[in-house]
Structures are given as structure tokens and as C-alpha cells.
Amino acid sequence: MAGSVGMCGRLNTSLDPADLADELGASLVPHAFSERYNVPPGSTIPILVDRPDAGGVIERRLEPARWGLVPGWAKDLRAGFRAFNARAETAAVKPTFRAAFGARRCVVPVRGYYEWEVRATGSTGGGTADAPGRGSTPEKTPWLMESAAHPLLLMAGLFEFRRLSAEEQEAAGADPAAASGWLVSATVLTTEARGHLREVHDRMPVMLTRTQMDEWLAPERGSAEGGALLSAVIAGFDPAAVVRRTVSPAVGNVRNDGPELVEPQG
DNA sequence: CCAGACGTTGTT
DNA sequence: GTCTGG
DNA sequence: CCAGACGTTGTT
DNA sequence: GTCTGG
Numbered sequence: 001m002a003g004s005v006g007m008c009g010r011l012n013t014s015l016d017p018a019d020l021a022d023e024l025g026a027s028l029v030p031h032a033f034s035e036r037y038n039v040p041p042g043s044t045i046p047i048l049v050d051r052p053d054a055g056g057v058i059e060r061r062l063e064p065a066r067w068g069l070v071p072g073w074a075k076d077l078r079a080g081f082r083a084f085n086a087r088a089e090t091a092a093v094k095p096t097f098r099a100a101f102g103a104r105r106c107v108v109p110v111r112g113y114y115e116w117e118v119r120a121t122g123s124t125g126g127g128t129a130d131a132p133g134r135g136s137t138p139e140k141t142p143w144l145m146e147s148a149a150h151p152l153l154l155m156a157g158l159f160e161f162r163r164l165s166a167e168e169q170e171a172a173g174a175d176p177a178a179a180s181g182w183l184v185s186a187t188v189l190t191t192e193a194r195g196h197l198r199e200v201h202d203r204m205p206v207m208l209t210r211t212q213m214d215e216w217l218a219p220e221r222g223s224a225e226g227g228a229l230l231s232a233v234i235a236g237f238d239p240a241a242v243v244r245r246t247v248s249p250a251v252g253n254v255r256n257d258g259p260e261l262v263e264p265q266g
Numbered sequence: 267c268c269a270g271a272c273g274t275t276g277t278t
Numbered sequence: 279g280t281c282t283g284g
Numbered sequence: 285c286c287a288g289a290c291g292t293t294g295t296t
Numbered sequence: 297g298t299c300t301g302g
Binding site for chain 1: 271272273274275276
């Protein structure tokens with residue numbers, strides 16, 4: 001297997017919000033997440049949630065969240081920066097994710113996600129584990145992973161609310177995920193990679209079928225039921241549901257954002 | 267008891 | 279908030 | 285995730 | 297090497 005880094009740390013959300021809401025049966029909470037080809041942690045991403053409306057009726061909404069889950073108790077919003085993924089193996093018990101796992105599951109709908117395959121080049125001996133030989137600079141190849149059947153990939157996630165101080169509200173500016181004094185933040189669950197995905201990296205996001213999506217979102221489901229469902233989803237994952245291709249190395253720089261990033265490579 | 271962490275990945 | 283480490 | 289920075293003083 | 301910003 002190729003050496004590798006990366007997993008689910010960069011997204012492609014180039015989907016039309018109205019079409020997406022329609023396709024997923026959600027009311028649309030409008031914001032600018034469409035047509036983005038290079039979305040890193042800390043940015044606004046769309047999340048799909050089933051939540052009670054003012055009258056207590058469960059409503060499906062597509063709404064903005066900041067990528068990187070910030071627990072309600074975190075003193076510093078930057079806590080979310082290192083929590084943009086949550087291991088499926090431990091999310092139910094980790095302090096940062098436990099509460100969300102039991103009550104605030106979401107789906108992150110994307111066009112695809114990027115993954116950087118890393119292989120050492122020119123390291124033909126001359127080094128040891130303690131002192132690797134020079135000339136072993138890793139070479140990175142970005143891949144775009146997409147759904148084989150749709151222009152839409154459904155990743156299992158968790159979300160959280162956190163009240164913002166006046167200062168934090170000020171700092172958030174026009175961030176749509178921080179409207180009305182609350183920050184909505186989210187994380188993507190990861191698991192061991194399977195099948196051909198393993199040729200690029202040994203972790204992957206937890207991906208859902210449409211049916212699994214409805215079950216995952218069901219708010220009446222608690223932590224234990226959520227855990228059981230998550231195990232079933234992981235066990236049932238079909239690697240053929242995902243296709244991949246290499247894309248422009250320019251995707252590495254988050255300042256680059258456009259369809260040219262994912263044009264087929266010569 | 268209080269203080270401090272609370273996360274992921276990869277690498278050697 | 280809640281758990282772990284000291 | 286990758287790219288790019290990596291500092292201090294004083295002041296409000 | 298490690299942290300921050302995007």
C-alpha cells in the first residue's frame with residue numbers, strides 16, 4: 001500500500017443549494033456554500049439536520065455550519081480547528097463529541113472530498129528509522145473522491161451549538177454559521193478505509209446511502225442506537241460506491257477555488 | 267480535593 | 279460539562 | 285487538509 | 297518542529 005497522509009480534510013461543495021435541498025427533502029436556509037471547489041476546515045459547510053421547529057414538529061433543514069466542532073464548554077473557538085474529524089471508533093465517548101453523538105447527528109452533503117496520497121521519492125537506502133536518508137522528500141498527489149452514482153456524497157457528521165460572546169460575535173462578522181448569537185459547528189466522522197480507497201489512505205469519512213441518511217438523522221435515536229447504526233453503516237459500506245481521480249496540485253492552496261481544479265489531469 | 271484536558275493525522 | 283491525573 | 289509563518293514593545 | 301490561517 002502507498003504511504004499517505006490526509007483523509008477528510010478538504011471538501012468540494014460545488015452543488016446548487018436549491019437543487020440539493022430539493023433532492024434531500026429539506027427546507028433551505030440560504031447561504032453561500034455553493035460552487036466551492038476547495039473548502040478547508042474552518043470554512044462554512046452545508047449540513048443536513050432533522051430538528052424540531054417552533055411547534056415541535058421535526059423539520060429537515062439544510063443550514064450553514066462551521067467545519068470543526070466546538071463543544072459548548074470550549075473557552076476558545078479555535079478548539080474546533082482540530083476537531084474537524086471525529087473517529088467513529090471513539091466519538092460516542094470522547095468529551096468533545098459525546099453529547100453531539102447522542103443528540104445532534106447530521107449529514108454533510110458534498111460533491112466530493114480530496115485526499116493527498118503521499119509517496120516517498122528517491123529514498124533508496126542511506127537512511128535508518130532514526131535518521132532517514134536525504135532525498136526522501138514526500139511527493140503528494142491530490143485525489144478527488146466522489147460518489148459513483150450521483151454528483152452527491154453523503155458523509156455522516158455531528159454538530160454542536162455554542163453561544164457566542166459579544167466579542168466572538170463581532171469577530172465572526174458575517175459568517176452565516178454564527179448568526180443570531182450562536183455558532184453552529186460540525187465534524188465529519190471517519191473510519192478505516194476499505195477497498196480501493198485504502199490505496200490512497202487508511203482512513204475515510206463514514207459515507208451513507210440515502211436510506212441510512214434518514215436513519216442517521218432521526219433525532220429520537222439516542223447514543224446507543226446511533227452507535228449500532230454507525231457500526232452497521234461501516235460494515236455495509238461498498239467501496240464501489242466511490243470513484244476517484246487525480247486532480248490539479250493547485251488544490252493544495254486554499255486560495256485556489258474553481259472548476260479548473262478538478263479538470264481531468266493530462 | 268483542584269488543575270487541566272477535552273482532537274486527528276502521520277511519523278519514526 | 280465531565281473525566282483524568284496529581 | 286495544505287501553505288506559510290515562526291517577533292517585540294507599548295498603547296488604548 | 298509546530299502552530300496559525302485559509
